Amino acid sequence: MKPLASPGAVGRLQALAPTWRADLVAGLVVAVLLIPQSLAYAMLAGLPPQVGLYASLLPLLAYAALGSSPVLGLGPVAVLALMITQGLSGLPAGVSVEAGALVLAAEVGLLLALAALLRLDALSSLLSVPALRGFENGATLMIAASQLPVLLGSAAAGSTLPMLVRSALQQGVTPLSAAWGVTAIGLLLLSRRAGSRLLARLAPLLLLVAAMALSALTPAADGVAQVGALPSLALPLGLPLLSTALWLQLLPSAALVALMGFVSSLAVAESLAQRRGEKLLPAAEMRGLAAANLVAAVSGGMPVAGSFSRSILLHEAGSQSRWSLVFVAGFMGLAMLVLAEPLAHLPKPVLAATIVVAVLGGFTLRHYRDVWRYARAEGLLMIAVTAAVLLWSVGAALAIGVVGSIALLIQRTAQPHVARIGRVPGTHHYRNVERYRVECRPEVVGLRIDESLVFTNARGLADVVLARVHEHRSAVGEPQRVLLLMAPVNHIDLSGLTALQELHAALQREGLRLEFSEVKGPVLDRLRAVGWLERYDVSLYLSHHDGVQAGEHGLRPSLADHDAPGQL
Missing domain, CATH: 3.30.750.24 (STAS domain)
Structure with missing residues (x-):
C-alpha cells in the first residue's frame, strides 16, 4: 500500500506544526488589541468606526503575501490617523470623508508602488532619528489632546493645539460623558498597574465589552454620545472615487502619509529584526505596504502602516512567520460578524479613553534629555519638529524634519575633520x-x-x-x-x-x-x-x-x- 506521505514530508509537517500554533496564538492576541484600536483610530481620523475594521482585514493579507517582516503589526495607526484628519479637511462639496479616505489610501499605495519600482527604499533615510522621534512624540501629544473633547463630552475641535484650545474655551463639558471617560482611563491605568501583562493587553477589549453592555442594558449612558447604528459590516468592495480634481487635491497629503508610513514601519520592523537576528528587506517592506494600501482602497479601508505596539506584541506572543497576520485577519473577520449590533451602543468617551491611554503609554521625555546631552543641534531639531506638529501642521513638521536632517548632515560634513x-x-x-x-x-x-x-x-x-x-x-x-x-x-x-x-x-x-x-x-x-x-x-x-x-x-x-x- 502506498504511503500517504514520505518520511521527509512528515518531518516537514511536524516541524511546521509548532510554527503554526505559535502564529495562531500570536494572531489571536494581536487581534484582541487591534479590534479596539481599529475602531478608535478610525474615529480619530474622522471616519466611521467600521472603516478601521475594514482596514484591518484584507490589507493584512496583502502585506503577508509581499512583505518580509514576520512581526510587523499592520493596520490603522495613530500617527497616520492624525495626518489623515488634516489631509481630509476641506474636501469638495458632495465628497464624503469615507470616499476621500479611499482615494488617499489608493494614492499612498500607488506612490509606494512607484517608489518600489524605482528602488527608492533609501527614502527612509530622509528622516533622521531625532526628526522621527520628534514627530512621533508631537503626534502622540496632539492625538491625546484631540481626544480630550470627546472624553469630556465637549464639542471642541481643531487640528492644532491653538485651534483646539480656542474651540474648547467656547464650548462646555458634559458631566456624565466626563464621568464615563475619566472612569475608563482610571480602569485602564489600574489594569496596567495590576502586574499582569495578560490583563493589561485584554483590558481595552474587556472595557469596551462592559461599556457596550452597560449602555445597551441600563440607562447609565443616557445622554452620552455613542458610536451609533453601523451599516452592514460586509466588505464594500469597489474602486475609489475617480475624480481628477479630488486626486490632485489629496496628492500632497498622500505623499506625506506614504513617506511617514514607510519610514515609521521600516523603523519598527528593522529594530525588531535586529532583536530577533533576522534579515529585513526594505524593498519588500515597501512592496508590502504598497499592496496593503491599494487593497485598503478597494475594500472600504483607510491608509495603513506598521504599529510599534502591535509589532512588539506579535514578537512577544511568539510570531514565527507572516501567517500570524493571516490569523489576525481571520479573527478580525469573525469580530465583524459578532460585533455589528453591540458596537452601536459603545460610548464614545470610552473609545477616546482607550486612545489616550494607548498613545500616552509610549510617550517619554527621556529621548529629549538624552539627545540634548548627546548632540544639542539634534535635540533642537527634535523639539522643533514636535512643536511644529502641535502648533502648525503635520506637513510642516515633516518638512522641517527632512530639511533639518539634511541641514545637520551638511553642517557636520561642511569641514573635513x-x-x-x-x-x-x-x-x-x-x-x-x-x-x-x-x-x-x-x-x-x-x-x-x-x-x-x-x-x-x-x-x-x-x-x-x-x-x-x-x-x-x-x-x-x-x-x-x-x-x-x-x-x-x-x-x-x-x-x-x-x-x-x-x-x-x-x-x-x-x-x-x-x-x-x-x-x-x-x-x-x-x-x-x-x-x-x-x-x-x-x-x-x-x-x-x-x-x-x-x-x-x-x-x-x-x-x-x-x-x-x-x-x-
Missing part, C-alpha cells in the same frame, strides 16, 4: 596628538583625514591642512613633507579631487611635498584611472608607519610596488 597624528611610543600605531602622548618627527607632518572628500566639505580641505601644518611647525619643527593617512576616506568625488589638487599647489608654495598612506582600493583605482598620482608626483605608502620611516632612509616608494588592483 583632519587630525594631526603621531606615533604611540613602542608601537606602529598613530593617534591624535590632542588625545594621546605620541612621538612626532619634525620633517613629516602626519595627518589623518576622517571624512570622505565630497562636494559638501572639499572647499575647506586646504585651509584645514595648512592650519595643522602651522601647528606642527610651532610645536615640533620645520617639516619637509605632509603625509595624509587616507584609510577613513571611502570616496573622493570630482570636487574632492579638485580640492586635493589645490592642496598640492598650496603645499608646493610652502615648500612641502604631499604624500598618501593606506589609500583604500576603490579610491586608489579612481586616482589611477586619471593618472593623478603620477601627474602630481604624489608618493604612496602601504602603511602610515612606512611613510613616516621612509624619510629617515631617504626612500620613496615606486607606484609599481602597489600595482595589484584593490591591494590597499
Whole structure:
C-alpha cells in the first residue's frame, strides 16, 4: 500500500506544526488589541468606526503575501490617523470623508508602488532619528489632546493645539460623558498597574465589552454620545472615487502619509529584526505596504502602516512567520460578524479613553534629555519638529524634519575633520596628538583625514591642512613633507579631487611635498584611472608607519610596488 506521505514530508509537517500554533496564538492576541484600536483610530481620523475594521482585514493579507517582516503589526495607526484628519479637511462639496479616505489610501499605495519600482527604499533615510522621534512624540501629544473633547463630552475641535484650545474655551463639558471617560482611563491605568501583562493587553477589549453592555442594558449612558447604528459590516468592495480634481487635491497629503508610513514601519520592523537576528528587506517592506494600501482602497479601508505596539506584541506572543497576520485577519473577520449590533451602543468617551491611554503609554521625555546631552543641534531639531506638529501642521513638521536632517548632515560634513597624528611610543600605531602622548618627527607632518572628500566639505580641505601644518611647525619643527593617512576616506568625488589638487599647489608654495598612506582600493583605482598620482608626483605608502620611516632612509616608494588592483 502506498504511503500517504514520505518520511521527509512528515518531518516537514511536524516541524511546521509548532510554527503554526505559535502564529495562531500570536494572531489571536494581536487581534484582541487591534479590534479596539481599529475602531478608535478610525474615529480619530474622522471616519466611521467600521472603516478601521475594514482596514484591518484584507490589507493584512496583502502585506503577508509581499512583505518580509514576520512581526510587523499592520493596520490603522495613530500617527497616520492624525495626518489623515488634516489631509481630509476641506474636501469638495458632495465628497464624503469615507470616499476621500479611499482615494488617499489608493494614492499612498500607488506612490509606494512607484517608489518600489524605482528602488527608492533609501527614502527612509530622509528622516533622521531625532526628526522621527520628534514627530512621533508631537503626534502622540496632539492625538491625546484631540481626544480630550470627546472624553469630556465637549464639542471642541481643531487640528492644532491653538485651534483646539480656542474651540474648547467656547464650548462646555458634559458631566456624565466626563464621568464615563475619566472612569475608563482610571480602569485602564489600574489594569496596567495590576502586574499582569495578560490583563493589561485584554483590558481595552474587556472595557469596551462592559461599556457596550452597560449602555445597551441600563440607562447609565443616557445622554452620552455613542458610536451609533453601523451599516452592514460586509466588505464594500469597489474602486475609489475617480475624480481628477479630488486626486490632485489629496496628492500632497498622500505623499506625506506614504513617506511617514514607510519610514515609521521600516523603523519598527528593522529594530525588531535586529532583536530577533533576522534579515529585513526594505524593498519588500515597501512592496508590502504598497499592496496593503491599494487593497485598503478597494475594500472600504483607510491608509495603513506598521504599529510599534502591535509589532512588539506579535514578537512577544511568539510570531514565527507572516501567517500570524493571516490569523489576525481571520479573527478580525469573525469580530465583524459578532460585533455589528453591540458596537452601536459603545460610548464614545470610552473609545477616546482607550486612545489616550494607548498613545500616552509610549510617550517619554527621556529621548529629549538624552539627545540634548548627546548632540544639542539634534535635540533642537527634535523639539522643533514636535512643536511644529502641535502648533502648525503635520506637513510642516515633516518638512522641517527632512530639511533639518539634511541641514545637520551638511553642517557636520561642511569641514573635513583632519587630525594631526603621531606615533604611540613602542608601537606602529598613530593617534591624535590632542588625545594621546605620541612621538612626532619634525620633517613629516602626519595627518589623518576622517571624512570622505565630497562636494559638501572639499572647499575647506586646504585651509584645514595648512592650519595643522602651522601647528606642527610651532610645536615640533620645520617639516619637509605632509603625509595624509587616507584609510577613513571611502570616496573622493570630482570636487574632492579638485580640492586635493589645490592642496598640492598650496603645499608646493610652502615648500612641502604631499604624500598618501593606506589609500583604500576603490579610491586608489579612481586616482589611477586619471593618472593623478603620477601627474602630481604624489608618493604612496602601504602603511602610515612606512611613510613616516621612509624619510629617515631617504626612500620613496615606486607606484609599481602597489600595482595589484584593490591591494590597499
